[in-house]
Amino acid sequence: MAISFKSLSYIYDKDMPYAHKALDNIDLELKEGVITAIIGETGSGKSTLVEHLNALLLPSEGSLEILDYKLIANQKIRFLKPLRKDVGLVFQFSEYQLFEESVLKDVAFGPLNFGYTAQEAQERARRALKLVGISENLYASSPLELSGGQKRRVAIAGIIACDPKIIVLDEPTAGLDPKGAKEMTDLFVSLNKKMNKTIIIVSHDNEMVYNVCDETVVLSRGKVVYAGDTLDLFNDPVKLKEFDLLEPQIVTFRNRLIEKGFKLSREARTLNLLSDEIVRQVRR
Amino acid sequence: MNNLVFGKYIPIDSFMHRLDPRAKLIGLFLMIAAVFIPKSWWAFLMIAVVELIALLLAKIGIRMIAQSFKPMIVMMIFLLVINVLTLHTGELLFMIGSVPVHHDAIFNTLFVVVRLLLMISITTLLTATTKPLDLTLGIEWILKPLEVFRFPTHEIAMMVSIALRFIPTIIEETMRIMNAQKSRGVDFENGSLSQKITSILSLIVPLFSVAFERAYELADAMEARGYVPGAERTRYHILKFHLADYLFILICIAVFAASILSRIFL
Ligand SMILES: Nc1ncnc2c1ncn2[C@@H]1O[C@H](COP(=O)(O)OP(=O)(O)OP(=O)(O)O)[C@@H](O)[C@H]1O
Ligand SMILES: [Mg+2]
Numbered sequence: 001m002a003i004s005f006k007s008l009s010y011i012y013d014k015d016m017p018y019a020h021k022a023l024d025n026i027d028l029e030l031k032e033g034v035i036t037a038i039i040g041e042t043g044s045g046k047s048t049l050v051e052h053l054n055a056l057l058l059p060s061e062g063s064l065e066i067l068d069y070k071l072i073a074n075q076k077i078r079f080l081k082p083l084r085k086d087v088g089l090v091f092q093f094s095e096y097q098l099f100e101e102s103v104l105k106d107v108a109f110g111p112l113n114f115g116y117t118a119q120e121a122q123e124r125a126r127r128a129l130k131l132v133g134i135s136e137n138l139y140a141s142s143p144l145e146l147s148g149g150q151k152r153r154v155a156i157a158g159i160i161a162c163d164p165k166i167i168v169l170d171e172p173t174a175g176l177d178p179k180g181a182k183e184m185t186d187l188f189v190s191l192n193k194k195m196n197k198t199i200i201i202v203s204h205d206n207e208m209v210y211n212v213c214d215e216t217v218v219l220s221r222g223k224v225v226y227a228g229d230t231l232d233l234f235n236d237p238v239k240l241k242e243f244d245l246l247e248p249q250i251v252t253f254r255n256r257l258i259e260k261g262f263k264l265s266r267e268a269r270t271l272n273l274l275s276d277e278i279v280r281q282v283r284r
Numbered sequence: 285m286n287n288l289v290f291g292k293y294i295p296i297d298s299f300m301h302r303l304d305p306r307a308k309l310i311g312l313f314l315m316i317a318a319v320f321i322p323k324s325w326w327a328f329l330m331i332a333v334v335e336l337i338a339l340l341l342a343k344i345g346i347r348m349i350a351q352s353f354k355p356m357i358v359m360m361i362f363l364l365v366i367n368v369l370t371l372h373t374g375e376l377l378f379m380i381g382s383v384p385v386h387h388d389a390i391f392n393t394l395f396v397v398v399r400l401l402l403m404i405s406i407t408t409l410l411t412a413t414t415k416p417l418d419l420t421l422g423i424e425w426i427l428k429p430l431e432v433f434r435f436p437t438h439e440i441a442m443m444v445s446i447a448l449r450f451i452p453t454i455i456e457e458t459m460r461i462m463n464a465q466k467s468r469g470v471d472f473e474n475g476s477l478s479q480k481i482t483s484i485l486s487l488i489v490p491l492f493s494v495a496f497e498r499a500y501e502l503a504d505a506m507e508a509r510g511y512v513p514g515a516e517r518t519r520y521h522i523l524k525f526h527l528a529d530y531l532f533i534l535i536c537i538a539v540f541a542a543s544i545l546s547r548i549f550l
Contacts, residue, residue, distance in 0.1 A: 017296050017345065056463045081469060089467040096457070097464035099489035109486070113469030144493055158468060 002032030002166070002198060003053070008062035008073075010048055022048040024222040025062070030215070035192050035199040037209040037230065040219030041244070046202045047092060049219065050168050053200070054087040055080055067165065085114045088164030092171045092202075095151030098143035103134065103154055106143045110162040121161070128161035129154070131191075133183060149180045156184070160191070166198040167191060173205060181205075185212055210234050210248040211270045218243050231266055250274060293415055299528070300342035300413040305422035307529035312410045314536040318543040319402045327546035328398050334539050335405055342413045352408045353401060360400075364393045416448035421523060439513060446502070454495065461490045 010023040022045045030036050038046050051057040052064050055071055063072040069083045077083075091097065100106035107125035108118075116124065129139065132153040138146070143154055156172060169188070173181035189212050191197045203209055209216060209230060216233050218226035225243055226233055233239055234248055254264050254274060262281055268274040300308075318331055339349060367389040368380075374387030411419070424441035431437055462472060465486045472483050 015347065017294055017343065017348070051463065054467055056466060081471070084467055084469055091460065091464045091467070093460070094464060096490050096494050097461055097468075097486075099486050110468035113471075144489075155464075162468065 003030040003066045004028070004064070005052075006063045006065070008052070008059045008064055010045075010052070010057060011060040012048075014060060022222055023052075026222075026224055028217065028224050028227055030198075030200065030217070032198050033192075033196060034214040035188065035201065035212055036215040036217060037213035038200065038202045038217045038219065039204070039206065039209060039245070044219040045222040046219055047170055048222075050089065050170055050200065050202055053166070053168050054084045054089045056089070081114065085162055086164055087166045087168065088159035088162055090156050090159050090167070090169045090172055092174070094155035094170075094172075095148055097155055097158075098151060101142060102140050103129070103143050103146070104139040107154060107157045107161050110158050114162055124161040124163065125157070128157035131160060132157045132187060149176050152176065153180075153184075156187075164197070166200065168200045168202075170202045171204065172201065173203070173208065181208070188212070206234070206246055207248050207250070210250060218245070231269065235266060292412065294344060294348075294412045296343055298341060298343040298413065300338060300409065302528070303413070303532055304523055304525055304529040305414050305418040306425050306523060307525065307532050308410055308414055309419070309422045309426060310533055311536040312406060314533075314540040315406045316403055318536075318540045319399050319406070321540075322543045322546045322550075324546050324550040326550060327543045328402065330542060330546075331402055331539060334535070335402065335409070338409055339405070342409060344409070344412055348412075349405050349408060352404055356400060356404065360393070360397050363396060364389075367393045416451075417445050420445035420448065421521070425523065436514075438517070450495075450498065453498065454491070457494050458487065458491060461487055461494075 005026045005028040008023060008026040008028075009021060012020045012022050026049070038049065040046055048057065052059060052071065053066060055069075055077060058071055058077070059073040061073050063070060065071075066083070067086055069077075069079055069086075071077060098106050100109055104122065104125050107128055108121040111121035111124045112118065126139075129136075134150065134153055134157065138150070143151060146154065152172070152175075156169070159167065167188075172188075173184050176184060185208055188199050188201065192199045201209075201213065213230050215228065216226065216230040217224060218233070220243065226239065234245070234251055237247070239245075240247055250269065250271060254268065257278065258264055262278065264274065264277050268277050315331070315335075319328075322328065322331075339346065368383065368385055371389040371392060372384065372386050374389075374391070377385050377387055377390065379385065414422070420441045423444065424437050427435065427437040427440070465483065466472070470483045470486055471479070472487075475483065
């Protein structure tokens, strides 16, 4: 188990009359090497949870173990930089973090901070930009002049370039056009499958979660109400009702076809896989 | 940055929160004037007691007020040192090494410190119990008479309330950008001078671009809703004085009068 939360609570504005417990006694294990989704209604504590992963927030109570690092409530930590290199966090609205005079420089900024030489940082930046699909003629332009979607890609490249072992993304596809969102999702899958990165995605997009995320964590009012297999969750009408989640369209579709006599496996989790199975049976 | 207490509104409900902002503003002026008049400890004690009761009525912990004093400590120590070094009147109390410490140096400092602390807690009480927007409505009302001299009270009030409205937003954005840059390995606390400059730049540049974006959005939104500068406007919220407000002002006037009397008779 790579990441484990132990009775972790987080309180915003502790000691204030309006203190707010955003995370309440979280016990949670996240697996290494898989894609995990964190879902839950607005204000349920998703962002608060992921900001613990690279120690931007420290637990008010309890502890968090991640890779070889351990964050314990009320204890100082000395390994901030190595932890932040190993756990890359891409923020909600990450397009607002760009500041350098050129796209390339901005992406190289992270690697430079983490101690790569200027040359290495540039190479890493180029590779990362290529991965996120930013074309070379944009490398020299100011990141502030890009479109929202391009900015988002550059911001994601800025984290990928640091070569973290765990990549955490807070609503990375919100506000992107459908094609862009799909490309981003494909990128996360390939980072996971080809480069063996652990990916944690905060998302409101249940369809995407169902399509690509191995595991799902459901938060509600600061508590973990479900943590486990994504397919188990979304194929269980009782759970969906209990957690007030929408059934993914693909599940609805598959269930209707099964009613009509098709034999479709649960592993057909994307439209492509599902249509392959359907086509095979129609031909027969 | 979130620990900044001074000037922060505390969103709870209390007697003080429900008072009319105009009453609270008038009270603030009276009380601050009252702090600067007297020369006797009894008067300060009286003001402090009134202030304490008001704090209790506002349901604001003494702890929070104490926190708002924290930034002042350095200044106070500085003041004490200056006074000890320069004021040599009054009884000689004791020596620190070869530096003589006189009665007046200590007491003058204490006087200033007490006044400052009272002033800060009074102001904090106002800002903690009054929404920024209500505060500007109050200020606009107080400035109203100046309209005779073509003073643009409404425009000023609008500008102030927009500025106030955006302080929390800007703080929030600042925190978010800082977090994003920290995730990219920026260390805002340590580092060489050139590293410090880069880390500040990594914060300032995005902050400005966000601020401008927000400003344009707001201007568009205001125009879309038909805002015309200088046009006659009506209000949704009409401020109204209640019995409690009159009582509150009366108490403040009493404190003010008492502190004048203390100056004359004590
Ligand atoms: N800086 C802050 N100060 C005080 N309270 C906060 C702060 N940030 C978040 N909260 C509160 O903590 C709770 C959890 O917030 P969080 O941002 O983690 O939710 P979220 O699940 O990420 O929501 P969303 O889907 O809208 O991004 C919310 O009730 C929110 O109001
Ligand atoms: Mg969030």
